[in-house]
Every structure is written in C-alpha cells, then in structure tokens.
Amino acid sequence: MLLSLDSFKSTYSPVKSHMSQYQESSIRVLKGLEPVKQRPGMYTRTDCPLHVIQEVIDNAADEALGGFGNRIAVTLYEDGSIGVEDEGRGIPIGLHPEEQVPVVELVFTRLHAGGKFNKTDGGAYRFSGGLHGVGVSVTNALARRLEVTSYRDKQVGHLVFSGGDVLEPLVIRPQTSSDRKKGTSVRVWPDASYFDSPVLPLSELERLLRSKAVLLKGVEVTLRVEKTGEQKSWRFEEGLLGFLNEELAGRELVAPAFTGDLVVDPSREEGFAEGEGVSWALAFVAEGNAVRESYVNLIPTPAGGTHEAGLRDAVFQAVKAFCELHSLMPKGIKLMPDDIFSRANFVLSAKVLDPQFQGQIKERLNSRDAVKLVSSLVKPALELWLNHHVDDAKKIAELAIRQAQARSRAAQKVEKRKSSSVAVLPGKLTDCESTDIALNEVFLVEGDSAGGSAKMGRDKEFQAVLPLRGKVLNAWETDKDRLFGNQEIHDIAVAIGVDPHGADDQPDLSGLRYGKICILSDADVDGSHIQVLLLTLFFKHFPALIRNQNVYVARPPLFRVDVPAQGKRPARKIYCLDEAELAAVQDKLAKENIKEAALKVSRFKGLGEMNAEQLWETTLNPDTRRLLPVTLGSMDLDQTNAMMHMLMGRNESASRRSWLEEKGNLVEVDI
Numbered sequence: 001m002l003l004s005l006d007s008f009k010s011t012y013s014p015v016k017s018h019m020s021q022y023q024e025s026s027i028r029v030l031k032g033l034e035p036v037k038q039r040p041g042m043y044t045r046t047d048c049p050l051h052v053i054q055e056v057i058d059n060a061a062d063e064a065l066g067g068f069g070n071r072i073a074v075t076l077y078e079d080g081s082i083g084v085e086d087e088g089r090g091i092p093i094g095l096h097p098e099e100q101v102p103v104v105e106l107v108f109t110r111l112h113a114g115g116k117f118n119k120t121d122g123g124a125y126r127f128s129g130g131l132h133g134v135g136v137s138v139t140n141a142l143a144r145r146l147e148v149t150s151y152r153d154k155q156v157g158h159l160v161f162s163g164g165d166v167l168e169p170l171v172i173r174p175q176t177s178s179d180r181k182k183g184t185s186v187r188v189w190p191d192a193s194y195f196d197s198p199v200l201p202l203s204e205l206e207r208l209l210r211s212k213a214v215l216l217k218g219v220e221v222t223l224r225v226e227k228t229g230e231q232k233s234w235r236f237e238e239g240l241l242g243f244l245n246e247e248l249a250g251r252e253l254v255a256p257a258f259t260g261d262l263v264v265d266p267s268r269e270e271g272f273a274e275g276e277g278v279s280w281a282l283a284f285v286a287e288g289n290a291v292r293e294s295y296v297n298l299i300p301t302p303a304g305g306t307h308e309a310g311l312r313d314a315v316f317q318a319v320k321a322f323c324e325l326h327s328l329m330p331k332g333i334k335l336m337p338d339d340i341f342s343r344a345n346f347v348l349s350a351k352v353l354d355p356q357f358q359g360q361i362k363e364r365l366n367s368r369d370a371v372k373l374v375s376s377l378v379k380p381a382l383e384l385w386l387n388h389h390v391d392d393a394k395k396i397a398e399l400a401i402r403q404a405q406a407r408s409r410a411a412q413k414v415e416k417r418k419s420s421s422v423a424v425l426p427g428k429l430t431d432c433e434s435t436d437i438a439l440n441e442v443f444l445v446e447g448d449s450a451g452g453s454a455k456m457g458r459d460k461e462f463q464a465v466l467p468l469r470g471k472v473l474n475a476w477e478t479d480k481d482r483l484f485g486n487q488e489i490h491d492i493a494v495a496i497g498v499d500p501h502g503a504d505d506q507p508d509l510s511g512l513r514y515g516k517i518c519i520l521s522d523a524d525v526d527g528s529h530i531q532v533l534l535l536t537l538f539f540k541h542f543p544a545l546i547r548n549q550n551v552y553v554a555r556p557p558l559f560r561v562d563v564p565a566q567g568k569r570p571a572r573k574i575y576c577l578d579e580a581e582l583a584a585v586q587d588k589l590a591k592e593n594i595k596e597a598a599l600k601v602s603r604f605k606g607l608g609e610m611n612a613e614q615l616w617e618t619t620l621n622p623d624t625r626r627l628l629p630v631t632l633g634s635m636d637l638d639q640t641n642a643m644m645h646m647l648m649g650r651n652e653s654a655s656r657r658s659w660l661e662e663k664g665n666l667v668e669v670d671i
Contacts, residue, residue, distance in 0.1 A: 033109065033141035033164035040194050043138045048197050049082075049190035050204055052142055055135035056084045056186050061212050061298045063088025064219045069183060074209060075224045081145075082200065083187040090152030090182050093172055102170045104150055104157060108140045109164060136186075140164045145189040151180045163191070208300065210234045214243040215298050215349050240281040240347040247291045248283060248345060254399050255392035257283040258385050262377045263351070271369065271570050273353040278374050280311065282346045282382075284396050294348040296355050296365050303358070305365030307350040309623030310374025312341045317375070318382040323397050325387075333404050336439070340400035350374060353569070358626075368617065368624045369572070407436055426491035430455050432464045441516035442495060443554065443620070444468055446530050449608030454520065457612035458620055464514065466495050471530055475537045476648035483541060492537075500541040503637065507544050517551050518627065520619065522606045523558040523577065535630060536648050539640075546630055555626040556607060556619045561585055562600040566592070575618050577626070 036043050045051040060072045069087025076082055092103040099106060140146050141164040150157045154175045160168035175181075192198035206223060213221040213234035220235045236242050241259045263277030294301045294308050301307070316337040323329050350370060358364040386393035425431065428451075432440055442464040445451045451467030458465060473486045480500040484490045493500060497511035519534050521527035531553060538551050545551050557575035559582045565571045576582040586596065604610055610618070619625050632640065646655045 033111065033137060035111070036138050036141035037164070037194075040138075040142055044142070046195055049142075049188075049195055049200055050208075052139040052190060053082050053084070053188060053200065053205075054208060055139050056082075056188065057208065057212065058299060059136060060084055060086035060088065060184070061216065063184075064216050065298055070218055071220045071222070072209075072212065073222045073224070074205075076200070076202075076226060077187075078227045079189070080198070081187050081189045083185065085183060085185045087180070087183045090150040090184050091148070091157075093150050093152060093155065093157035093170065102157070102159075104148060105159065105166060105170060108136055108146065108148065108161060109166070111137055137164075139188060142191055142194045143188050144191040147185075147187045149185040151175065151183050151185075206232065211243075211293065211295070211300060212298060214240060214347070215295055240279055240349065244281040244283060244291065244345065244347050248285065251285050251288055254284040254286055254343075254395050255389070257281055258382060260378070260381050262381065264373065264377065266568060271572075272373060273569050275351065276353055276373060277351045278307070278310075278377050279349040279351075280346060280378060282311075282315070282344060284340075284343050284399060285345060286343065286399060290343070291345040291347075293346075294350070294365075296350050296352055296357075296370075298349075299355075299357075301357075301363060301365050303364035305358070306367055306370040306623055307348060307352075307365050307374050310371040311346060311348055311378055312337055312344075313371065313623070314375040314378035314382060315341055315344060318379050318386060319393075319397060319400055321383060322386045322393055323401070326390075326394070326397075328394070328397050328401065330401065330405070333401065333408060335400060335404050336407070336436075338439070339403040339407065340396070342403060343399055348374075356574075366624070366626075371623050410436070424494070426466070426495055428467055428491070429495050430458075430465045432462050433460055434462045436462070437512060438515045440464065440514045441518055442466055442514040443518045443520045444492065444534060445607065446521040446527060447606070447608060450520070450522075450606065450610075453607060453610055453612050453615050454620065457614075457616035459616075463620065464495075466491065468492075468530075471526075472533050472537065474533055474648060474650075476540055476644065477650055480541050489537065493542075496542075496545075498542060498545065501544060502541075503543045505544075509544060509548070512545075512550070515550065516627075517545065518554045519552070520554040520556065520607065523556050523604070524606070527606075532648075536644065538630070539644065546632065549629050549631060551630040553628045553630060554619050555628060556604070556610070556615070558582075558604060560602045560604070560614075561589075562602070563589060563594060564598050566594060 040046050044055075057072070057074065063069055063086050064072060066088075068089050071087050073085045074082065075085075091107060094103060095101065096103050096106055140161050143161070144163060145167070146161040148157075148159055148161075155172050156175050156179055157170055157172045158168075159166065159170040190198065202225075209221045209223055213219060214236050217239045218235070218237065220233060222231065222233045224231045238245075239261075241257060244257060259281040261277070261279040263275060264272040266272060266274050292304075292308075294304060296305075296307060316335075319340050320335050323335065329335065350365070350373070352365075352367055352370055352373070354367070355365060355370075356367040358366050386396070429442075430451075432442075434440055439462045441462060443454055443458070443466070445454050445465055445467050448467050448469070451465055454465045454467075468488050472488045472492075475483060475486075475489065478486075480502070483500050484493070495513070496517055497513040498507060498509060501507040517538075519531055521530040535551075535553075538546055542551075555577055558578050559576040561574040561576065561582070563572045563574060574585055576585055582601070586599070589599065590596065607615065607619075617624060635643065646652050646659060649655075
C-alpha cells in the first residue's frame with residue numbers, strides 16, 4: 001500500500017451503532033512475554049533468528065566492555081541450536097528483593113527487566129547497548145527451548161525455558177573444579193514458526209563477531225560450527241585502525257588514516273557524563289565504494305544515526321577551516337558536507353551513557369546529544385592533525401574541492417533547464433539558495449504560523465518552505481486538467497516543478513526542483529488528515545514522485561520532557577512523538593530513579609507553538625529529525641487503487657462504513 005492504514009484510522013472512527021460489540025470482555029490484557037509472541041516484528045527482526053542471537057552476544061560483549069573477561073565463544077550445534085559463552089560476572093542467581101523470583105529467571109521472562117536501567121555511578125552496566133530491557137526476554141519468547149547456566153560466587157545455577165516459560169526451575173549446586181570460575185552460558189533453539197527462514201546467515205554472524213573483536217581490544221571471539229568442525233577466531237590488537245586497513249587493503253589512500261580515542265572531560269564539556277567518548281579510524285579514497293561502519297556501546301548501527309552525523313560535521317568543519325586558512329577554495333565554489341564526506345571511509349565507535357535507538361532492533365542512533373558529543377571530540381583533534389600534516393591535508397582538501405566543482409557543474413546544467421520555464425514561483429514560497437536537486441528539500445507546512453517558525457529554523461542553503469492554508473482539496477476524483485483551479489495545488493505543482501500526470505504516464509521530471517518533498521503537519525488528528533489529503537494528491541496525480549521516493553512525511557514531536565540534573569548527569573530535554581513514546585520514556589526514567597513529580601511534560605498543540613530552534617532540532621535538522629519515505633507497499637497497484645478509492649471516493653461512504661465496522665477493533669484508544 002501507499003500509506004499505512006494507521007493514518008487513515010486516525011482520521012475515521014468506528015460508528016456508534018456497533019458500540020454494543022465493544023464490551024468489557026473485548027479488552028484483553030497481554031501478560032509476560034505474550035506481546036512478543038503476538039507481535040514479534042515489534043521487538044525484533046523476523047527474517048531470520050540472527051537478531052535474537054545477537055541479543056545474547058551483545059550481553060556477553062557488554063561484560064567484556066566492562067572489563068570482565070577476555071573471551072566470547074559462539075557455537076553452532078548440529079541440532080540447530082546456538083550457544084554463547086562468556087567469562088563475565090555471571091547472571092545473579094539469588095532472589096530479587098522485590099519480586100522474590102530468581103534474578104536469572106526475571107531477566108529471561110520479564111520485559112523491561114535487566115541491569116541496564118541503572119545508569120548511576122556504580123551501575124552494573126553504566127555503558128551498554130541495552131536500553132529497553134527486552135533483549136534476551138525476546139530471545140526466550142521466540143525460542144522453543146533455551147538453557148541458561150550461570151557461574152557465580154562459587155555456585156552454578158542452571159534452568160531451562162520453553163517458549164518463554166520455565167520448563168526446568170533453577171537448580172543451584174556448588175562449583176566444582178571442572179566448572180568455569182565465572183561467566184554465563186546460554187544455548188538457544190529458535191522457534192522456526194516466528195521467522196521467515198530458520199537458517200542463520202553464517203556470513204552475517206561472522207561479520208558481527210568480527211566487529212565485536214575489533215571493538216573489544218584484546219578480547220578473543222571464536223565461532224565453532226559443529227557440523228563441519230570449522231572454527232574461526234578473531235582478536236585485534238590494533239583495534240579500529242587495523243580493521244579499516246584490512247577493509248581498504250589494495251586501495252590507494254589519499255592520505256594516511258587518521259585515528260583517535262577520546263573521552264569527554266565533564267568539567268569542560270558541559271552536558272556530557274563522565275566516561276562518554278568516541279573512538280574512530282578515518283581514511284579518504286578517491287575512487288570506489290566507501291567502507292562505513294558505526295557502533296554505539298558495541299551495538300552495530302547499520303542505518304547510521306546521530307553519531308555518524310557528528311563525525312560528518314567534524315570532518316566538514318575541520319577541512320573547511322583548513323581550506324580557508326590556506327586560501328585553497330577557488331572563486332565561486334562553496335564547500336558542502338557531502339563534498340568531503342562522500343569519499344570518507346570510517347569505523348566509528350561511540351560510548352553513550354543513555355543511547356536512544358530507533359526501535360528495538362537498534363539499527364539507528366537517535367540521541368541528539370551524540371552529534372555534539374562526537375563533533376566536539378573529533379573536530380579539534382582533526383584540525384590539529386591537518387595542520388601538523390599539511391601536505392596530506394592539502395590532498396584531502398583538493399579531493400573535496402574537486403567534488404564541489406563537479407557538483408557545481410551539474411547544478412549549473414539543471415539551472416539552465418529551469419531558466420527556460422515560464423512558470424512564476426508562488427509568492428509564499430520561501431526558496432533555498434542551493435541549486436543541487438539531490439540536496440534540496442521543500443517542506444509543505446500546515447499554516448502560516450508554522451511556516452514562519454519553519455522559515456526561521458530552516459537551513460536556507462538547501463531547505464525551502466511552502467505554507468499551506470488549511471486542508472487541501474481531496475483530489476482523488478478531480479481530473480488533472482482541473483487541478484490548477486485549486487490555488488494550493490497549483491502552488492505545490494509550480495513550486496516542485498512537475499506537472500500532474502497519471503500512473504501510466506512518463507512525465508518530464510527534468511524540472512524537479514527538490515529531491516525531497518516533505519509533508520510537515522501537526523502531530524494530531526487534523527495533521528494526520530492533512531497528510532492523507534496530500535498523500536492522496538501525490539499518489540493520484542504525481543505517482544512518479546512516489547516511485548522515485550521523492551515524497552516524505554516529517555514527524556514532529558507531540559511532547560517534550562524536561563528531565564532535571566541527576567548526579568553528574570546534567571539536565572536534558574527528551575522529545576516524544578506520541579503518547580506511547582511518552583509512556584515508554586516515563587517508564588525508563590522511573591527505572592533511573594527519577595521521580596515523576598520532578599519531570600516537566602509539555603505538549604505541543606501545534607507546529608506554531610514550537611520556536612525556530614525547537615523545530616530545527618526535532619524536525620528539520622537532517623541529523624536528528626525523523627523523516628519517513630513514502631513508498632508503495634506489498635499490495636499491487638490495482639489493490640492499492642481499490643483501497644484508496646474506498647477510503648477517499650466521494651460516493652463510497654457505505655463501503656467505508658463497512659470497512660470501519662470490520663476494522664474498528666484495530667483502532668487504538670487512549671483512555
């Protein structure tokens with residue numbers, strides 16, 4: 001489908017004549033690990049069992065990160081099970097003081113239970129990848145069998161689970177001379193019914209284990225495949241630099257690699273906690289694909305995030321300053337971040353006290369402070385390196401200048417085509433300065449007041465703003481030749497530089513003025529309705545823009561939580577998209593021993609209430625915003641058209657009513 005049905009469900013509500021079907025017995029409360037079994041895709045990847053195994057490996061790596069143990073062993077058994085052993089402290093096997101249940105049982109059977117919520121000084125996992133406390137409990141829920149053995153305090157605790165339930169209760173015995181002194185051993189039999197494929201991709205697993213060895217200096221990581229007898233081992237003494245050199249073997253570097261490992265000084269870097277820092281290895285190549293790997297507290301972040309944005313900012317600012325200091329920039333050429341960063345190869349490892357990830361699978365870091373953390377540490381170090389290695393620095397600068405000149409030539413060609421157009425841009429459009437279509441983006445903003453904040457908060461170099469008055473026309477049944485009778489649609493078409501067209505047409509996109517067309521509306525029901533109307537317009541009359549992934553939906557926050565200072569942790573602001581995210585944040589803060597009364601929760605009634613700085617930080621800044629691409633989903637085009645016609649057709653009220661009666665129970669209602 002074009003759009004998740006959630007957007008349409010927020011616009012319509014079930015009819016009252018069927019309220020009798022919604023009774024007390026209709027409410028079902030999911031307990032324990034039932035939510036995971038009912039909706040596994042909300043908690044982990046379901047294409048294969050790799051991520052649920054990674055949760056166990058991450059726990060072992062967190063022990064090594066804390067300095068406990070120097071070996072992690074993974075075994076693939078012939079019966080399809082996977083074993084993970086570490087030399088850490090072992091999971092506590094005594095009773096929890098409040099729950100009166102063995103702690104090792106709690107860890108594997110309760111969501112939001114674990115040692116990683118305690119971030120205060122002396123916490124068991126002050127720096128770790130775990131955030132939600134659902135990791136190994138998800139693994140347990142999606143396993144037909146899971147065995148845990150903990151070696152701790154001269155005792156050995158062993159228990160067995162099946163489908164998340166205790167199959168064999170905890171048995172504790174004295175440690176013998178044949179037992180390991182300490183550590184944890186977990187063996188998992190994933191339940192194939194929860195995954196698209198039960199096969200564990202060996203190459204991905206090897207890369208994951210190799211990356212752990214890279215990030216954990218001196219720690220040996222082994223993989224044994226019982227069926228073939230094959231065994232591999234990784235141990236990196238050079239860390240990130242050695243790994244990057246291996247990845248770039250045989251390729252010519254523009255200059256020697258630049259590497260570093262720094263932590264913040266809380267007395268000088270305001271807003272950061274003791275121990276936070278970053279390690280990196282950075283190299284530039286003139287040709288070929290870039291090698292880019294990033295991690296947060298040892299967790300791979302293949303989708304990047306704010307820590308990568310911080311590195312990009314540091315590299316850009318340092319190289320730009322060097323070019324200006326040595327008067328290297330040609331006249332009329334302006335350096336942009338991608339001019340230099342597009343040729344950068346790096347391995348980046350950030351250490352963040354309280355990482356905020358996008359989703360449970362943790363593929364992208366969302367912590368806004370991470371941009372400043374990484375940039376403030378890398379930029380001075382890189383500036384110093386560039387000015388101590390002037391010859392190498394000039395080679396890097398020349399590479400960036402060549403990229404900028406190529407970009408400028410491409411943009412001039414586009415500008416020449418645009419100048420032949422007779423269309424006059426709408427007067428309320430606040431355009432950007434850049435002519436680089438790939439870089440430029442326009443925000444279709446709900447209301448003039450929000451448009452004013454967006455104009456002040458935007459980056460005028462590449463961001464344009466087009467305010468819209470009220471709700472645009474429902475264009476589903478409007479002929480494309482009559483669209484321009486509506487002023488708002490006329491302004492949108494002229495601003496983006498593309499004429500309306502049909503699904504079977506081959507439109508001329510040479511006049512397209514923005515690579516990203518972003519719908520920006522309030523985070524409420526009216527805002528969702530405006531999104532629906534605009535998405536209907538683009539799907540019906542500008543389908544090529546959706547096929548080319550030019551259309552996006554911006555997601556502004558609905559709440560801001562002001563958190564007071566706590567110990568060495570300074571005061572902070574946390575933005576939440578909706579009430580569900582707010583509840584999750586409040587729950588997490590409660591587990592950090594921050595009282596609810598100490599929190600100040602503010603609700604944004606609309607974009608117009610946000611000042612320019614807040615709008616930039618949460619919604620406009622490419623490094624920290626949440627921007628969703630609009631794409632066609634799993635339905636074929638005929639099915640999508642039929643669904644859209646039922647939802648948006650003028651004479652389809654009966655069909656909508658029937659659909660709402662059938663799907664009304666899927667609507668989430670906050671009471």
